[in-house]
Amino acid sequence: MSLLTIRDLRVTYGTGTAAVRGVDLTVAAGRKLGVAGESGCGKSTLALALLRLLPPTARLTGEILLDGEDVLTMKWGRLRAVRWAGASIVFQGAMHSLNAVHRIGDQIAEPLLVHRRATPNAARERVGTLLEQVGLPAARASAYPHELSGGQRQRVMIAMALACEPRLIVADEPTTALDVMIQAQVLRLLERLVTEQDISLVMISHDLAVLADTCDRLAVMYAGRVVEEGPARDVYDAARHPYGRALSAAFPRIGDPASRLAPRGLPGDPPDPAALPPGCTFHPRCPVALPTCASQDPPLAPAAPGHRAACVLTTGSPA
Amino acid sequence: MTTTVGSPAGAARRPGTTATAYPRYLAGRLGGAAVSLLAVLVTSFFLFRVLPGDPVKAMTRGVPTSAGQMATLRRQFGLDLPLWQQFTDYCAKALTGDLGTSYQFRAPVGELIADKLPATLLLTGVAVVLYSAVGLWLGTRSAWRHGGLGDKLNTGVALTLWSVPSFWLGLLLIIVFSVGVGPVPGLFPTGGMESGDETGPAYVLDVAHHMVLPVLTLVAVGYAQTLLVMRASLLDEMGGDYLTTARAKGLRDDLVRRRHAVPNALLPTVTMIFINLGHVAAGSILVETVFSWPGLGGLFYQALSVPDLPLVQGLFVVFAGAMIVMNLLADLLYPLLDPRVGR
Numbered sequence: 081m082s083l084l085t086i087r088d089l090r091v092t093y094g095t096g097t098a099a100v101r102g103v104d105l106t107v108a109a110g111r112k113l114g115v116a117g118e119s120g121c122g123k124s125t126l127a128l129a130l131l132r133l134l135p136p137t138a139r140l141t142g143e144i145l146l147d148g149e150d151v152l153t154m155k156w157g158r159l160r161a162v163r164w165a166g167a168s169i170v171f172q173g174a175m176h177s178l179n180a181v182h183r184i185g186d187q188i189a190e191p192l193l194v195h196r197r198a199t200p201n202a203a204r205e206r207v208g209t210l211l212e213q214v215g216l217p218a219a220r221a222s223a224y225p226h227e228l229s230g231g232q233r234q235r236v237m238i239a240m241a242l243a244c245e246p247r248l249i250v251a252d253e254p255t256t257a258l259d260v261m262i263q264a265q266v267l268r269l270l271e272r273l274v275t276e277q278d279i280s281l282v283m284i285s286h287d288l289a290v291l292a293d294t295c296d297r298l299a300v301m302y303a304g305r306v307v308e309e310g311p312a313r314d315v316y317d318a319a320r321h322p323y324g325r326a327l328s329a330a331f332p333r334i335g336d337p338a339s340r341l342a343p344r345g346l347p348g349d350p351p352d353p354a355a356l357p358p359g360c361t362f363h364p365r366c367p368v369a370l371p372t373c374a375s376q377d378p379p380l381a382p383a384a385p386g387h388r389a390a391c392v393l394t395t396g397s398p399a
Numbered sequence: 400m401t402t403t404v405g406s407p408a409g410a411a412r413r414p415g416t417t418a419t420a421y422p423r424y425l426a427g428r429l430g431g432a433a434v435s436l437l438a439v440l441v442t443s444f445f446l447f448r449v450l451p452g453d454p455v456k457a458m459t460r461g462v463p464t465s466a467g468q469m470a471t472l473r474r475q476f477g478l479d480l481p482l483w484q485q486f487t488d489y490c491a492k493a494l495t496g497d498l499g500t501s502y503q504f505r506a507p508v509g510e511l512i513a514d515k516l517p518a519t520l521l522l523t524g525v526a527v528v529l530y531s532a533v534g535l536w537l538g539t540r541s542a543w544r545h546g547g548l549g550d551k552l553n554t555g556v557a558l559t560l561w562s563v564p565s566f567w568l569g570l571l572l573i574i575v576f577s578v579g580v581g582p583v584p585g586l587f588p589t590g591g592m593e594s595g596d597e598t599g600p601a602y603v604l605d606v607a608h609h610m611v612l613p614v615l616t617l618v619a620v621g622y623a624q625t626l627l628v629m630r631a632s633l634l635d636e637m638g639g640d641y642l643t644t645a646r647a648k649g650l651r652d653d654l655v656r657r658r659h660a661v662p663n664a665l666l667p668t669v670t671m672i673f674i675n676l677g678h679v680a681a682g683s684i685l686v687e688t689v690f691s692w693p694g695l696g697g698l699f700y701q702a703l704s705v706p707d708l709p710l711v712q713g714l715f716v717v718f719a720g721a722m723i724v725m726n727l728l729a730d731l732l733y734p735l736l737d738p739r740v741g742r
Contacts, residue, residue: 131647163649171647176640181662181737191648224738 082106083247083280084130084167087143091125091304094137097354099125101304102142104380109247112274112281114291114312116327117301118350123284124172126301127252130282131163147247165195168241170234170270172253178225178233185211185221188240195244210239214269231262238270242277249274251283255290267294289331292316300324303351303361306380310387320389322366360391368393421734432727436720440493443715444486450706454478454502457705476502489712498716499709503701508713511698516717518592519682519694522610526617527679531672533618534625538668541626542633543656553626561623569616569689576612587612590691613690617683621675628671633664666737673729677722 084107091100100122107113117123128134130144132151144151146166154162168191171177179187188210189203198206208218214235225233234254241249254270255263271294274281285291291298291312298315300308300323308321319325326346348365351357357364363373376392383389455472464472473479477488492499498508537557541550560568579585588594588609597605636642637660645659680695687696695714702710733740 128643133643133647160649160651163647165649169644169647171640171644177644179641179645179659179663180739182659190645190650194649226739 083109083147084282085143085145086126086130087145089126089129089140089142089144091122091129091134092139092141094139095354099138099304099353100129103301103304103306105299105306105309107248107280107282109280110278111297112271112283112295114288114295114298115282115284115301116286116288116291116298118286118327120350120353121301122304122353123301124252127169127250127282127284130250131167131169132159133169161195164191164246165244166246167248167250168244168246170237170241170249170251170254172256175225175230175233175257177237180225183222183224184228184236188221188236188243191240191243206243207239210242211236213242213273214239229262230258231266234258234262234266235269238266238273242273242279245277246279248280248282251281253285254283256285256287263290270294287331288316288328292328300327303356304353305361305390307362307391308383308387308389309380310384310389314384314387320383320387320394321362321391322368322393323362324389326367424734425731428727428730432723435723439716439719439723440490443712443719444489446715447706447708447711448482450703450711454705454708458502476500493716498713501702501710502707503705504707504710508709511710512695512713512717515693515695515698516680518692519687519696520679521606522613522687522692522694523617523679523682524676525610526614526621526683527672527675529614530618530622531625531675534622535629535668537622538626538629539633539656539661539664542630542637542664543660545630545634545637550630554630557623557626560619561621563620564685565616565620565683566685566689568619569613569686572612572616573689590689592693613686613692616686616689624675625668625671629664629668632667633660636660636664639663662736666733666740669732669736670729673725673732674722676728677725679725680721681718 084105086103086105089100089103090098092098103122103126105113105115115123115126125134125138129138129140130146130151132140132154134140140152142152146162149158149162151159151162178184185204185207188207189198189200192198192203192206193200204221207221211218211220216232216235216239220228220232225236228236234257237254241251249270251270255266258266267290270281273279281295283291283295288298288300292315295312298308298310298312299306300315300319300321302323308315308319308324310320315324316328319328323346330346346365351361351364357374359372359374360366360369360377363369366373370392373392378390378392380388380390381394383391383394454476455469455478458472459469470479477485480488489499496509498512500506501508501511504511534557537553541553544550573589574580575583576586577589590609592606592609593602594605594609639660641663642655642659645655650658681699682692682694682696684696684700686692687694688700695717698710699714701707702714
């Protein structure tokens with residue numbers, strides 16, 4: 081059975097704006113799923129929805145089954161117990177995601193004290209172990225966030241996410257705020273630790289190359305929906321959806337000078353969630369759009385073995 | 400603050416280097432406070448020389464006095480000397496702690512002030528602590544459920560009370576709770592600090608009984624400021640990503656508020672609380688007058704009407720000094736509240 085199953089998840093904000101419009105995804109135990117897309121496509125809303133962390137004005141429908149239990153219908157007490165112990169989050173921009181007035185050791189220990197009723201001594205010991213796992217000396221537990229570099233803070237976030245040995249970690253743009261050298265370092269660390277400890281990972285990023293490198297499967301989101309989903313290398317190398325192709329072409333490939341010299345962007349801006357175009361939401365920017373695309377919105381359908389795409393051009397052809 | 404933001408992973412500052420930063424911060428603050436105190440000494444001398452009125456004439460008002468006697472009095476108080484010499488004498492004495500002799504009471508200014516200071520400190524001290532606590536509590540509640548009925552009620556009541564003149568509210572309380580209105584009996588004394596015949600624990604209770612109405616007046620009029628500042632700074636913090644982290648950790652809502660949001664929102668409010676504590680020595684002249692509280696407020700009023708220059712100067716120095724000391728304490732407290740300050 082899969083560890084995480086998302087069924088027809090919809091998130092609507094108070095004004096009627098839909099940020100997520102019917103997302104279906106699954107993550108098997110111990111596997112890694114990458115979610116890619118431009119800013120505003122709903123991927124961070126999706127991350128926060130997984131633990132019901134969205135503001136009260138957000139209305140959620142559908143199902144988010146974590147280990148068979150629906151997060152959306154959980155009672156508050158059960159939800160609090162599942163938060164961090166069942167699934168934890170590595171937030172983007174660890175500068176603001178850590179509390180500036182508490183020592184990092186206390187912040188890492190906090191979920192241990194809440195969920196495991198650990199004694200202060202046991203918690204301190206575990207914090208030391210966790211810090212060493214992410215390559216920081218145990219003595220750094222007494223440091224404040226502003227005394228650490230960006231990469232160190234992100235590693236503290238990772239140590240914190242591992243504290244209660246969750247089954248699932250959601251990483252929301254875990255490396256976006258870091259410079260490239262540190263990005264690679266933090267990614268490798270996160271990947272190694274979740275693999276070693278058999279934790280499932282949902283990684284969210286705008287960088288398809290990073291996701292393809294880290295994850296088993298990739299989902300591409302556009303305007304609040306998944307438009308393509310499949311094995312990571314397939315989606316990256318041979319995207320079926322025109323948006324997936326544009327996204328993967330936007331990043332130069334290592335070892336391919338041609339792509340480096342001619343990175344292709346995508347004209348236009350992502351659509352305004354409050355005023356989505358009719359038909360396929362991507363058609364105004366699509367280089368291969370057909371006249372019918374302005375009125376038909378194709379569902380996610382098999383495009384190749386284990387690979388789904390939401391495009392008339394792929395669903396029309398035999399898989 | 401030496402910044403380490405953006406420095407490479409290995410080069411972040413080690414804890415040891417912060418050890419030298421706090422003494423430097425401390426020295427800076429102490430130096431600043433000393434300079435301010437000197438400035439207060441100088442200002443207080445010249446400020447009150449500008450006041451209209453001749454102290455010797457005022458003192459001898461209604462008493463037939465010859466020109467010779469007036470001259471003797473002037474000499475006695477050093478008022479015949481040139482201004483610069485009066486100033487140097489005043490400074491030399493002030494630095495040794497001697498604030499001079501009051502013209503009207505013929506007693507050392509230091510003693511006069513020390514005599515009245517405890518009553519004022521007691522009254523305004525208790526009031527400031529209470530209204531700060533009430534303001535912090537209500538401000539936190541208001542911000543956490545902002546826009547709700549409780550928030551609107553809270554801020555509405557606080558603002559209304561804030562705009563009420565303190566002497567008017569004091570008089571109203573006296574009429575209702577001391578004199579008694581209709582079915583309400585006279586519950587509290589109309590003024591003063593003690594009944595005069597109590598000792599031991601009974602004396603403490605007696606003073607507390609006398610304090611109820613003046614403290615209530617000061618708290619009612621004063622807590623809105625703390626409430627509004629706390630509410631605003633907590634609202635600023637409420638969008639913080641670190642609060643999402645705290646919620647994601649599975650903390651209860653009140654723990655997210657108490658442990659994560661409030662400590663970050665406290666800094667601006669604490670500054671204001673210490674400024675209010677700085678006002679403790681000056682007290683509230685209006686409320687002290689309405690309740691005949693035997694504090695510095697009344698003394699200041701008497702001193703100004705003469706003008707009793709040494710006493711006015713002395714009070715000014717004490718009022719300003721209290722403010723400087725409280726600001727210094729606030730500065731020393733900041734690094735404990737926010738690790739980013741003073742490093």
